[in-house]
Amino acid sequence: MTAEAVVTSNAAMADPSRSVRATITQASLDRAFTILMAIAAIGFGAVNTPSLFKQLPSLDPFWAPATTIVVGLSLLAVGASAFAQRWAQPAQILCALLFLVALVTFPLTVREPLTAAEIPWPWWLCNVGTIAASLSFATWRAAVYNALVPLVYIVLRLSPAGGAVGLQRALLDGVYTGVLGIAALVLIVVLRRAAAAVDVAQATAVRRYSRAIREHATEVERVQVDAIVHDSVLTTLLSAARADTIEAKTLAARMARNAIDHLAAAAADGPGEDPVVPYAVLRDRIVTSVTTLAAPVEVRSVSSDGPAVPTSAADALASAALQAAVNSVQHAGDDVRRWVTIDTADAGIRVEVADDGVGFDRSTVPAARLGVRRSIVERMAAADGLAEVLSAPGAGTRILLRWPAPQPDASTEGLR
Structure with a gap:
Protein backbone atom coordinates (compact mmCIF):
# COMPACT_ATOMS: atom_id res chain seq x y z
CA MET A 1 0.00 0.00 0.00
CA ALA A 205 -24.35 14.94 4.56
CA VAL A 206 -21.73 13.53 6.94
CA ARG A 207 -22.86 9.96 6.20
CA ARG A 208 -22.69 10.59 2.46
CA TYR A 209 -19.31 12.30 2.83
CA SER A 210 -17.97 9.37 4.86
CA ARG A 211 -19.29 6.90 2.29
CA ALA A 212 -17.72 8.93 -0.54
CA ILE A 213 -14.37 8.97 1.28
CA ARG A 214 -14.50 5.22 1.81
CA GLU A 215 -15.42 4.63 -1.83
CA HIS A 216 -12.62 6.93 -2.96
CA ALA A 217 -10.13 5.15 -0.70
CA THR A 218 -11.30 1.80 -2.02
CA GLU A 219 -10.94 3.00 -5.61
CA VAL A 220 -7.44 4.37 -4.99
CA GLU A 221 -6.43 1.15 -3.30
CA ARG A 222 -7.87 -0.88 -6.16
CA VAL A 223 -5.88 1.17 -8.68
CA GLN A 224 -2.72 0.62 -6.63
CA VAL A 225 -3.28 -3.12 -6.34
CA ASP A 226 -4.14 -3.46 -10.04
CA ALA A 227 -1.04 -1.51 -10.98
CA ILE A 228 1.21 -3.58 -8.72
CA VAL A 229 -0.23 -6.83 -10.00
CA HIS A 230 0.08 -5.80 -13.63
CA ASP A 231 3.49 -4.16 -13.41
CA SER A 232 5.26 -6.44 -11.00
CA VAL A 233 3.56 -9.81 -11.29
CA LEU A 234 2.03 -10.23 -14.74
CA THR A 235 4.92 -8.54 -16.53
CA THR A 236 7.42 -10.72 -14.67
CA LEU A 237 5.48 -13.88 -15.48
CA LEU A 238 5.23 -12.96 -19.17
CA SER A 239 8.94 -12.18 -19.36
CA ALA A 240 9.81 -15.45 -17.63
CA ALA A 241 7.58 -17.41 -20.00
CA ARG A 242 9.25 -15.85 -23.05
CA ALA A 243 12.81 -16.11 -21.72
CA ASP A 244 14.78 -18.40 -24.03
CA THR A 245 18.26 -16.92 -23.66
CA ILE A 246 20.57 -16.43 -20.70
CA GLU A 247 20.17 -12.65 -20.92
CA ALA A 248 16.39 -12.91 -20.97
CA LYS A 249 16.38 -15.31 -18.05
CA THR A 250 18.70 -13.03 -16.09
CA LEU A 251 16.40 -10.10 -16.79
CA ALA A 252 13.35 -12.15 -15.74
CA ALA A 253 15.09 -13.11 -12.49
CA ARG A 254 15.91 -9.44 -11.82
CA MET A 255 12.31 -8.48 -12.52
CA ALA A 256 11.10 -11.20 -10.14
CA ARG A 257 13.33 -9.85 -7.36
CA ASN A 258 12.07 -6.35 -8.04
CA ALA A 259 8.47 -7.60 -7.95
CA ILE A 260 9.02 -9.28 -4.59
CA ASP A 261 10.66 -6.13 -3.21
CA HIS A 262 7.82 -4.02 -4.56
CA LEU A 263 5.15 -6.17 -2.95
CA ALA A 264 7.03 -6.30 0.34
CA ALA A 265 7.47 -2.53 0.39
CA ALA A 266 3.80 -2.02 -0.39
CA ALA A 267 2.78 -4.30 2.47
CA ALA A 268 5.19 -2.62 4.88
CA ASP A 269 4.14 0.95 4.11
CA GLY A 270 2.35 2.53 7.07
CA PRO A 271 0.60 5.79 7.78
CA GLY A 272 2.67 8.91 8.07
CA GLU A 273 3.94 11.84 6.12
CA ASP A 274 4.76 11.51 2.44
CA PRO A 275 8.52 12.27 2.27
CA VAL A 276 9.98 13.98 -0.77
CA VAL A 277 12.32 12.40 -3.30
CA PRO A 278 15.11 14.51 -4.85
CA TYR A 279 14.81 15.09 -8.57
CA ALA A 280 18.18 13.46 -9.28
CA VAL A 281 17.04 10.24 -7.56
CA LEU A 282 13.80 10.16 -9.54
CA ARG A 283 15.60 10.92 -12.81
CA ASP A 284 18.14 8.13 -12.31
CA ARG A 285 15.39 5.73 -11.30
CA ILE A 286 13.43 6.35 -14.50
CA VAL A 287 16.50 6.16 -16.74
CA THR A 288 17.75 2.96 -15.09
CA SER A 289 14.40 1.21 -15.27
CA VAL A 290 13.66 1.92 -18.92
CA THR A 291 17.18 1.24 -20.19
CA THR A 292 17.37 -2.25 -18.65
CA LEU A 293 14.54 -3.64 -20.77
CA ALA A 294 15.04 -6.31 -23.41
CA ALA A 295 14.77 -3.73 -26.25
CA PRO A 296 16.89 -0.57 -26.41
CA VAL A 297 15.37 2.71 -25.23
CA GLU A 298 17.20 5.92 -26.13
CA VAL A 299 17.53 8.65 -23.51
CA ARG A 300 17.20 11.73 -25.70
CA SER A 301 17.23 14.55 -23.17
CA VAL A 302 17.21 14.74 -19.40
CA SER A 303 17.14 17.89 -17.31
CA SER A 304 20.01 18.15 -14.90
CA ASP A 305 18.04 19.88 -12.16
CA GLY A 306 14.43 19.87 -11.04
CA PRO A 307 12.10 20.00 -8.05
CA ALA A 308 11.81 17.35 -5.38
CA VAL A 309 8.52 15.47 -5.42
CA PRO A 310 6.55 13.45 -2.85
CA THR A 311 7.30 9.75 -2.71
CA SER A 312 3.83 8.85 -3.97
CA ALA A 313 4.28 11.08 -7.02
CA ALA A 314 7.80 9.76 -7.65
CA ASP A 315 6.52 6.18 -7.51
CA ALA A 316 3.71 7.03 -9.92
CA LEU A 317 6.03 8.75 -12.42
CA ALA A 318 8.67 6.03 -12.35
CA SER A 319 6.20 3.14 -12.49
CA ALA A 320 4.08 4.74 -15.21
CA ALA A 321 7.17 5.49 -17.31
CA LEU A 322 8.42 1.92 -16.93
CA GLN A 323 5.00 0.52 -17.84
CA ALA A 324 4.85 2.74 -20.91
CA ALA A 325 8.27 1.46 -22.00
CA VAL A 326 7.28 -2.16 -21.30
CA ASN A 327 4.12 -1.73 -23.36
CA SER A 328 6.21 -0.35 -26.20
CA VAL A 329 8.60 -3.31 -26.06
CA GLN A 330 5.74 -5.79 -26.04
CA HIS A 331 3.37 -4.24 -28.58
CA ALA A 332 5.12 -1.66 -30.78
CA GLY A 333 6.74 -4.24 -33.03
CA ASP A 334 10.27 -5.05 -34.18
CA ASP A 335 12.89 -2.59 -35.50
CA VAL A 336 11.22 0.25 -33.61
CA ARG A 337 12.96 3.31 -32.22
CA ARG A 338 12.05 4.09 -28.63
CA TRP A 339 13.05 7.12 -26.58
CA VAL A 340 12.43 8.85 -23.28
CA THR A 341 12.77 12.51 -22.32
CA ILE A 342 12.62 14.03 -18.84
CA ASP A 343 12.31 17.77 -18.35
CA THR A 344 10.92 20.30 -15.91
CA ALA A 345 8.36 23.04 -16.49
CA ASP A 346 6.10 25.18 -14.31
CA ALA A 347 7.67 23.83 -11.09
CA GLY A 348 6.72 20.32 -12.19
CA ILE A 349 8.11 17.33 -14.02
CA ARG A 350 7.28 16.11 -17.51
CA VAL A 351 8.24 12.64 -18.76
CA GLU A 352 7.69 11.47 -22.33
CA VAL A 353 8.00 7.83 -23.41
CA ALA A 354 7.52 7.40 -27.16
CA ASP A 355 8.14 5.11 -30.10
CA ASP A 356 7.56 5.07 -33.87
CA GLY A 357 5.94 1.64 -33.87
CA VAL A 358 2.61 0.34 -35.05
CA GLY A 359 0.53 2.46 -32.65
CA PHE A 360 -3.00 1.57 -31.60
CA ASP A 361 -6.52 2.88 -31.25
CA ARG A 362 -7.18 3.34 -27.56
CA SER A 363 -10.93 2.97 -27.95
CA THR A 364 -10.45 -0.60 -29.17
CA VAL A 365 -8.44 -1.75 -26.13
CA PRO A 366 -10.50 -4.30 -24.10
CA ALA A 367 -11.57 -3.19 -20.63
CA ALA A 368 -9.80 -6.21 -19.12
CA ARG A 369 -6.41 -4.86 -20.28
CA LEU A 370 -4.96 -2.94 -17.32
CA GLY A 371 -1.65 -1.72 -18.72
CA VAL A 372 -2.62 1.76 -19.93
CA ARG A 373 -5.74 2.42 -17.90
CA ARG A 374 -4.66 1.24 -14.44
CA SER A 375 -0.88 1.30 -14.52
CA ILE A 376 -0.49 4.63 -16.30
CA VAL A 377 -3.57 6.86 -16.47
CA GLU A 378 -5.26 6.07 -13.15
CA ARG A 379 -1.95 5.70 -11.34
CA MET A 380 -0.95 9.25 -12.31
CA ALA A 381 -4.40 10.58 -11.46
CA ALA A 382 -4.20 9.01 -7.99
CA ALA A 383 -0.94 10.92 -7.42
CA ASP A 384 -2.46 14.26 -8.57
CA GLY A 385 -0.73 13.95 -11.90
CA LEU A 386 -1.82 13.62 -15.52
CA ALA A 387 -1.11 11.00 -18.18
CA GLU A 388 -1.87 11.60 -21.86
CA VAL A 389 -1.84 8.75 -24.36
CA LEU A 390 -1.30 9.95 -27.93
CA SER A 391 -1.40 7.16 -30.47
CA ALA A 392 -2.96 6.11 -33.74
CA PRO A 393 -2.58 2.97 -35.88
CA GLY A 394 0.67 3.26 -37.88
CA ALA A 395 1.67 6.56 -36.25
CA GLY A 396 3.56 5.39 -33.20
CA THR A 397 2.73 6.09 -29.55
CA ARG A 398 3.60 8.93 -27.17
CA ILE A 399 2.91 8.75 -23.42
CA LEU A 400 3.13 12.15 -21.69
CA LEU A 401 3.36 12.09 -17.89
CA ARG A 402 3.01 15.35 -15.97
CA TRP A 403 3.22 16.10 -12.29
CA PRO A 404 1.50 17.98 -10.89
CA ALA A 405 -1.49 17.97 -13.24
CA PRO A 406 -1.75 21.29 -15.12
CA GLN A 407 -4.40 23.62 -13.71
CA PRO A 408 -7.13 24.75 -16.12
CA ASP A 409 -6.79 28.28 -17.46
CA ALA A 410 -9.04 30.65 -15.49
CA SER A 411 -10.03 32.53 -18.65
CA THR A 412 -10.99 29.27 -20.32
CA GLU A 413 -12.98 28.16 -17.30
CA GLY A 414 -15.01 31.36 -17.40
CA LEU A 415 -16.17 30.63 -20.95
CA ARG A 416 -17.57 27.22 -20.10
Missing part, protein backbone atom coordinates in the same frame (compact mmCIF):
# COMPACT_ATOMS: atom_id res chain seq x y z
CA THR A 2 1.47 3.37 -0.96
CA ALA A 3 1.70 6.33 1.37
CA GLU A 4 -1.07 8.10 -0.52
CA ALA A 5 -3.40 5.15 -0.26
CA VAL A 6 -2.70 4.90 3.48
CA VAL A 7 -3.40 8.59 4.01
CA THR A 8 -6.61 8.31 2.01
CA SER A 9 -7.66 5.23 3.97
CA ASN A 10 -7.01 7.05 7.24
CA ALA A 11 -9.17 9.92 6.02
CA ALA A 12 -11.96 7.46 5.33
CA MET A 13 -11.69 6.09 8.87
CA ALA A 14 -11.79 9.56 10.43
CA ASP A 15 -15.09 11.00 11.62
CA PRO A 16 -15.90 13.96 9.36
CA SER A 17 -18.49 15.22 11.84
CA ARG A 18 -15.65 16.28 14.10
CA SER A 19 -14.60 18.91 11.61
CA VAL A 20 -18.10 19.79 10.37
CA ARG A 21 -20.15 22.07 12.55
CA ALA A 22 -23.52 23.50 11.57
CA THR A 23 -24.18 27.15 12.48
CA ILE A 24 -27.57 26.30 14.04
CA THR A 25 -28.32 22.99 15.73
CA GLN A 26 -31.10 21.85 18.02
CA ALA A 27 -28.70 21.70 20.94
CA SER A 28 -27.46 25.26 20.39
CA LEU A 29 -31.02 26.50 19.96
CA ASP A 30 -32.16 24.84 23.19
CA ARG A 31 -29.17 26.39 24.93
CA ALA A 32 -30.18 29.84 23.69
CA PHE A 33 -33.79 29.26 24.78
CA THR A 34 -32.61 28.21 28.23
CA ILE A 35 -30.56 31.37 28.68
CA LEU A 36 -33.38 33.63 27.47
CA MET A 37 -35.86 31.83 29.74
CA ALA A 38 -33.53 32.27 32.71
CA ILE A 39 -33.21 35.98 32.03
CA ALA A 40 -36.99 36.34 31.65
CA ALA A 41 -37.71 34.43 34.86
CA ILE A 42 -35.31 36.46 36.98
CA GLY A 43 -36.27 39.74 35.30
CA PHE A 44 -40.05 39.35 35.57
CA GLY A 45 -39.73 38.04 39.12
CA ALA A 46 -37.72 41.09 40.16
CA VAL A 47 -40.12 43.49 38.42
CA ASN A 48 -43.13 41.86 40.12
CA THR A 49 -41.68 42.08 43.64
CA PRO A 50 -42.83 45.70 44.41
CA SER A 51 -46.42 44.94 43.27
CA LEU A 52 -46.43 41.83 45.44
CA PHE A 53 -45.41 43.77 48.56
CA LYS A 54 -48.18 46.30 47.92
CA GLN A 55 -50.78 43.50 47.82
CA LEU A 56 -49.56 41.64 50.90
CA PRO A 57 -51.89 43.57 53.30
CA SER A 58 -54.89 42.26 51.31
CA LEU A 59 -53.61 38.67 51.19
CA ASP A 60 -53.55 35.85 53.69
CA PRO A 61 -50.54 36.34 56.01
CA PHE A 62 -49.49 32.68 55.72
CA TRP A 63 -50.60 31.20 52.39
CA ALA A 64 -49.80 34.24 50.27
CA PRO A 65 -46.14 34.47 51.34
CA ALA A 66 -45.80 30.67 51.14
CA THR A 67 -47.17 30.66 47.57
CA THR A 68 -44.98 33.55 46.45
CA ILE A 69 -41.87 32.01 48.03
CA VAL A 70 -42.45 28.68 46.27
CA VAL A 71 -43.02 30.41 42.92
CA GLY A 72 -39.99 32.62 43.52
CA LEU A 73 -37.79 29.60 44.21
CA SER A 74 -38.97 28.01 40.97
CA LEU A 75 -37.99 31.20 39.13
CA LEU A 76 -34.55 31.05 40.74
CA ALA A 77 -34.24 27.42 39.66
CA VAL A 78 -35.00 28.43 36.06
CA GLY A 79 -32.38 31.16 36.33
CA ALA A 80 -29.79 28.76 37.72
CA SER A 81 -30.51 26.27 34.92
CA ALA A 82 -28.71 28.60 32.53
CA PHE A 83 -25.49 27.25 34.08
CA ALA A 84 -26.63 23.61 34.09
CA GLN A 85 -28.34 22.68 30.83
CA ARG A 86 -29.39 19.23 32.00
CA TRP A 87 -31.57 20.77 34.74
CA ALA A 88 -33.26 23.25 32.40
CA GLN A 89 -36.28 21.14 31.46
CA PRO A 90 -37.10 19.96 35.02
CA ALA A 91 -36.79 23.54 36.30
CA GLN A 92 -39.06 24.86 33.55
CA ILE A 93 -41.64 22.13 34.16
CA LEU A 94 -41.61 22.90 37.89
CA CYS A 95 -41.98 26.62 37.23
CA ALA A 96 -44.91 26.15 34.84
CA LEU A 97 -46.77 23.80 37.19
CA LEU A 98 -46.22 25.89 40.35
CA PHE A 99 -47.31 29.06 38.57
CA LEU A 100 -50.52 27.39 37.36
CA VAL A 101 -51.21 26.20 40.92
CA ALA A 102 -50.55 29.72 42.25
CA LEU A 103 -52.87 31.22 39.63
CA VAL A 104 -55.70 28.76 40.33
CA THR A 105 -55.40 29.08 44.15
CA PHE A 106 -54.94 32.85 44.18
CA PRO A 107 -58.56 33.50 45.32
CA LEU A 108 -57.88 31.28 48.36
CA THR A 109 -55.00 33.54 49.41
CA VAL A 110 -57.02 36.75 49.20
CA ARG A 111 -58.25 38.04 52.57
CA GLU A 112 -59.82 41.29 51.30
CA PRO A 113 -61.12 41.58 47.72
CA LEU A 114 -58.89 43.59 45.39
CA THR A 115 -60.10 46.81 43.84
CA ALA A 116 -60.60 47.09 40.07
CA ALA A 117 -57.44 49.21 39.85
CA GLU A 118 -55.32 46.49 41.45
CA ILE A 119 -53.84 43.69 39.35
CA PRO A 120 -53.31 40.24 40.89
CA TRP A 121 -49.58 39.57 41.21
CA PRO A 122 -49.66 36.36 39.03
CA TRP A 123 -50.56 38.56 36.04
CA TRP A 124 -46.92 39.64 35.64
CA LEU A 125 -45.77 36.03 35.48
CA CYS A 126 -48.41 34.64 33.10
CA ASN A 127 -46.11 34.59 30.09
CA VAL A 128 -43.20 33.29 32.16
CA GLY A 129 -45.37 30.26 32.91
CA THR A 130 -46.64 29.85 29.33
CA ILE A 131 -43.16 30.14 27.81
CA ALA A 132 -41.74 27.72 30.38
CA ALA A 133 -44.47 25.26 29.39
CA SER A 134 -43.78 25.81 25.69
CA LEU A 135 -40.12 25.00 26.22
CA SER A 136 -40.51 21.97 28.48
CA PHE A 137 -43.84 20.31 27.57
CA ALA A 138 -44.77 18.31 24.51
CA THR A 139 -46.38 20.51 21.86
CA TRP A 140 -49.96 19.46 22.54
CA ARG A 141 -49.53 19.80 26.32
CA ALA A 142 -48.00 23.23 25.86
CA ALA A 143 -50.94 24.23 23.65
CA VAL A 144 -53.42 23.12 26.34
CA TYR A 145 -51.44 25.01 28.98
CA ASN A 146 -51.37 28.17 26.84
CA ALA A 147 -55.15 27.97 26.42
CA LEU A 148 -55.82 27.20 30.09
CA VAL A 149 -53.83 30.05 31.64
CA PRO A 150 -55.81 32.86 29.87
CA LEU A 151 -59.11 31.18 30.74
CA VAL A 152 -58.19 30.88 34.42
CA TYR A 153 -57.02 34.48 34.48
CA ILE A 154 -60.27 35.71 32.89
CA VAL A 155 -62.30 33.89 35.54
CA LEU A 156 -60.01 35.29 38.24
CA ARG A 157 -60.46 38.88 37.06
CA LEU A 158 -64.22 38.49 36.93
CA SER A 159 -64.29 37.27 40.55
CA PRO A 160 -64.17 39.66 43.54
CA ALA A 161 -60.80 38.22 44.55
CA GLY A 162 -59.38 39.43 41.24
CA GLY A 163 -60.95 42.89 41.27
CA ALA A 164 -64.36 42.05 39.70
CA VAL A 165 -63.53 43.99 36.54
CA GLY A 166 -65.91 44.02 33.63
CA LEU A 167 -66.04 41.32 31.01
CA GLN A 168 -64.37 43.52 28.39
CA ARG A 169 -61.34 44.25 30.59
CA ALA A 170 -61.04 40.61 31.64
CA LEU A 171 -61.23 39.40 28.03
CA LEU A 172 -58.64 41.94 26.87
CA ASP A 173 -56.20 40.82 29.56
CA GLY A 174 -56.86 37.14 28.84
CA VAL A 175 -56.58 37.49 25.07
CA TYR A 176 -53.37 39.49 25.48
CA THR A 177 -51.88 36.73 27.61
CA GLY A 178 -53.09 34.03 25.21
CA VAL A 179 -51.76 35.74 22.08
CA LEU A 180 -48.31 36.20 23.57
CA GLY A 181 -48.22 32.62 24.82
CA ILE A 182 -49.40 31.08 21.54
CA ALA A 183 -47.00 33.26 19.53
CA ALA A 184 -44.10 32.13 21.70
CA LEU A 185 -45.19 28.49 21.36
CA VAL A 186 -45.42 28.71 17.56
CA LEU A 187 -42.02 30.41 17.35
CA ILE A 188 -40.40 27.80 19.58
CA VAL A 189 -41.92 24.87 17.68
CA VAL A 190 -40.98 26.29 14.27
CA LEU A 191 -37.39 27.06 15.28
CA ARG A 192 -36.94 23.66 16.90
CA ARG A 193 -38.23 21.86 13.83
CA ALA A 194 -35.97 23.94 11.61
CA ALA A 195 -32.98 23.16 13.83
CA ALA A 196 -33.92 19.47 13.84
CA ALA A 197 -34.06 19.56 10.04
CA VAL A 198 -30.59 21.11 10.00
CA ASP A 199 -29.33 18.33 12.28
CA VAL A 200 -30.83 15.67 10.02
CA ALA A 201 -29.40 17.31 6.90
CA GLN A 202 -25.97 17.58 8.50
CA ALA A 203 -26.02 13.97 9.66
CA THR A 204 -27.09 12.86 6.17
